[in-house]
Amino acid sequence: MEEITTTQSQIDLLQAALDHVNQGFSVFDQNLRLLAWNRGLWEMLDFPQTLAKRGTHLEDFLRVNAERGEYGPGDIEGKIKRRLQRAKLFEPHYFERVRPNGQVIAVNGTPLPQGGFVTTYSDVTESRRKQEKLERTVEERTRALRQSEDWLRLVTDNIPALIAYMAPGPIYRFANRRYADWFGQSVTSIVGKTGPEVIDPSIYAEIAPHIEHAFRGNAVSYEYQRILHDGRKVAMRSTLIPDMTVDGRTLGVFVLSLDATEQKRSEATLMQSQRMDAVGKLTGGLAHDFNNLLTILMGNLLSLSRHEGALDPEALKKRISPMMQAAQRGSELTQRLLAFSRGRPVDPKVVSLPGLLENVESLLRGSLPSSIVLDIDIDESQPGARIDPTQMETALINLAFNGRDAMPEGGTLTLRLTQVELDERQATDLGVVPGSFALVSVTDTGIGMEEETRLRVFEPFFTTKTFGTGSGLGLSMVYGFARQSGGAVTVTSARDRGAEFSLYIPSVRAPSSAALASAETADRDAYLPFGNGELILLVEDNADVAKVLAEQVRDLGYTVLLAESADDAAALATDLTEIRGVLSDIVMPGQTNGLALARQISRRRPDVAIALMTGYADWGDLQSDEKEVDFPVLTKPIGNDRLAQTLAQILDSKAAAAKQ
CATH class of the missing domain: 3.30.450.20 (PAS domain)
Structure with missing residues (x-):
């Protein structure tokens, strides 16, 4: 009796524990009859209390559910029968059933070893609502993200x-x-x-x-x-x-x-404007140089006229030599000024920077007042750079003129060229790639600038000059050139302590100025080839120039025939088979220019050697449709060595072609 009481107490204790579980609980035997349950099952599923007893068959529970519509409309007996058949299989099962009141019940059944099964019932209504809400949120956010991506695509595409x-x-x-x-x-x-x-x-x-x-x-x-x-x-x-x-x-x-196509065109226009502004400043000094050269020419010519026939060869040579040097110097100044003023499209090439600075020096020497000392300091390392040389010259001349304007009372303007190695930190500060750089600095001893001005000095259209005397574009274009060349530009200055502009340009190996000068000397000293009386047709519209050129060609051993016009030259070249070569000016009055004439003669007489002449720095700009030249072009004034070499080369080339 005591054992029965103890067992009953344990069962009651177990039942009390099961009643406190927040899930429903049931145990059915192998005959599908109820063995155990807890209070949560009845509270969750609202079963009648009459079913809460051992031995109640599963069919009774199924019938209650079916009759109150838990399984939906339709044949009640058929629904009960199908569920009983599945239960008799005693297989593990899990499903969720939505009750008519919206409650979601998760049913999880586990079979017992001796038959029957244990089933738990969980109210997952709130969990499923949260899941549905989360799914809706994810769906809404996915839709919003997709819409956002569509908007992003729409914006970026337009x-x-x-x-x-x-x-x-x-x-x-x-x-x-x-x-x-x-x-x-x-x-x-x-x-x-x-x-x-x-x-x-x-x-x-x-x-x-x-x-x-x-x-x-x-x-x-x-x-x-x-x-x-x-x-x-x-x-x-x-x-x-x-x-x-x-x-x-x-x-x-x-x-x-x-x-940036249109912007590049605008920059080119601005660059040309800056070049022309610099040319205006240069011409005053160059006029002084030309006056000196003309003085040399005129003085020696007057001396020759006074002593006509009375000078011995050595004295004659002393008069002629400075005249030739003055003429050559004038030619070089003219070519440099014209090349600088006309400029070129951006055309990067490997340039010897010492040679470039020497060109800039020759342009600046006569353009600075006597109160300013120009000091050129070139490093022995002979750095080169891959740049557009015209833009580089423009930048340096702009910087030089800024320095000149900052020294109204005079001072020293220094152009210094060195080579430096920039490490990672230095390169990052300048916004460039680490490596070897040519450093070109332009330093003046002028009035300097305040910090506020220094910070704005590279801004487009910013200028401290009097209205109408400065565009405010010079230094901004210097900045643009430096960046475009893969480099940088900086400025250090203080009031009354001058200013130093530093151009950093990536350096490359380039021929040294000495090597180039040596090559030029070798060319001048090379054997001067003479002709053997070959007939050269000379086409030049200026009679005085034609006379001088004809004499120059005759002195080189050729026979010369002068043509009065392009039409006359075309007829002579066609009719006179004795003509072996043609030397023609490019720009002439009339409809036919020298290049068109040369091509016309070349088609009719492919055996005739042809060379062209011009006095323009960039004659191609005069004939926009004539960009390709098939013949050598000599720039006036023409030196004897260049003329002799060119005539010999074109005649030898035609002779060699005739033998093949």
């Missing part, structure tokens, strides 16, 4: 810029329509492709170092040019911004590219 994102590789992860079109891709086809697969190999080889520099965590700007299918040359200016994490890792690079 911005007049090329926009892209590159992951390490570099691999494209995004590109707007303009960027994709620029490289012949679509916005979908470009994604996943590498840089070399998208960008033309010649262009990629040029910009690859900039991309690598950006992936190392540096903002980079650069320019490149491309020729379109229709033959137009366009310029693109790109900026790469690294996408970096807080700990300094580079996840990718944002790319922004703008069509």
Whole structure:
């Protein structure tokens, strides 16, 4: 009796524990009759208390549910029968049932070893509501994100810029329509492709170092040019911004590219304006130089006229030698001034910087007042640079004239050329790539500038000069040239302590000035070839010039025939088979210029050697449709050595062709 009491107490204790569980609980035997349950089952599923007894068959529970619509409308007996058949299989099962009141019950049944099963019932209504809410939120946010991406695509596709994102590789992860079109891709086809697969190999080889520099965590700007299918040359200016994490890792690079073609044209126009402004300042000094040269010429000519026939060969040579040197000096000054004033499109080439500074010195010497001392200091390392030489000369002359204006009472203007190595920190401060740089500094001992002015000195249109005396573009164009050349420009100054502008340009190996001078000397001293009486047709519209040139050609051993016009020359070259060569001026009055005449004669007489002459620094600008020249062009005044070499070469070339 005591054992029964103890067992009953344990059962009651177990039942009390089960009643406090927040789940429903039931145990059915192998005959599908109720063995155990807890209070939570009745509270959760609202079963009648009459069923709460051992031995109640599962069918009774199913019937209650079916009759109150828990299983939906339809055949009640059929619904009960199908559920009983599944229960008799005694298989593990889990399902969720939504009651008519919206309550969601999770039913989890586990079979017992001797038959029957234990089932738990969980009210998951709140959990499912939260899940549905979360799913709706995710769906709404996905829809919003998709809409945001659509808006982003719409915006970026309509911005007049090329926009892209590159992951390490570099691999494209995004590109707007303009960027994709620029490289012949679509916005979908470009994604996943590498840089070399998208960008033309010649262009990629040029910009690859900039991309690598950006992936190392540096903002980079650069320019490149491309020729379109229709033959137009366009310029693109790109900026790469690294996408970096807080700990300094580079996840990718944002790319922004703008069509800079029109801007480059505007810059060229501004550069020409600056050149012409500098030319105006240079001409006063050059006029002084030319007056000195003319004095030498006129003085010696007067001396020759006074002593006509009375001078011995040595005395005659002393009069002629300075005249020849003065004429040569005048020719060099003219060519440099014309080349500088006419300029060229941006045309980077490897240039010897010492030679370039010497050219600038020759232009500046006569343009500075006597109160200013010009000091040129060139490093023995002979650095070179890949630059547009005309732009470099323009920049240095602008800086020199700024220094001159800062020294109204006189002083010293110093142009210094050295070579420096920039480490990572120094290069980062200047915004350039570390390496070897040519440093060209222009220093004056003038009035200097205040810090506020120094910080704004490279701004376009900013000037401290009196209205109408300065455009405010000179120093901004110096800055633009430095950046365009892959370099930088800085300025240090203080009030009453002068100023120093420093141009950093990436240096390359270039022939030294001494080597170039040696080569020129060797050319001048080379054997001077003479003719054997060959007949040369000379075409020159200026009678005085024609007379001098004819005499010069005769002195070189040739026979000369003068033509009065281009039409006369064409007829003579056709009719006189004895003519072996033609020497023609390019720019002449009338419809036919020298180049057209040369081509006409060449078609009729392919055996005739032809050379052209011009007094213009850049004659091609006069004939926009004549850019390719098939004949050697001699610039007036023509030295004997150059004329002799050219005539010999073109005649030998025709003779060799005739033998083949």
